[in-house]
Amino acid sequence: MLSDFLYVAPFDKMAKLLVERKVPTFLYVLNTTVESFNFEHWRRVPHDIEHLWLSGAPFMDK
Secondary structure, three states: OHHHHHHHHHHHHHHHHHHHOOOOOOOOOOOOOOOOOOOOHHHOOOOOOHHHHHHOHHHOOO
16 A cells, blocks of 8 residues: 555654664554544544544543
8 A cells, every 4th residue: 555655664664773773662553433522434533633642632531
């Protein structure tokens, strides 16, 4: 897939280079949905919501 070539492969290569140089490296995979977003079935994995996870928004009290 072209998207893997453009996004995943460079990311994977960079992570492997950092590990080879013994730099503490962490990879995160977002493979869940935010249940409070009542999306249609075809939108269950939205893109560009990383800011919600980084800020802790789905887990914060109202």
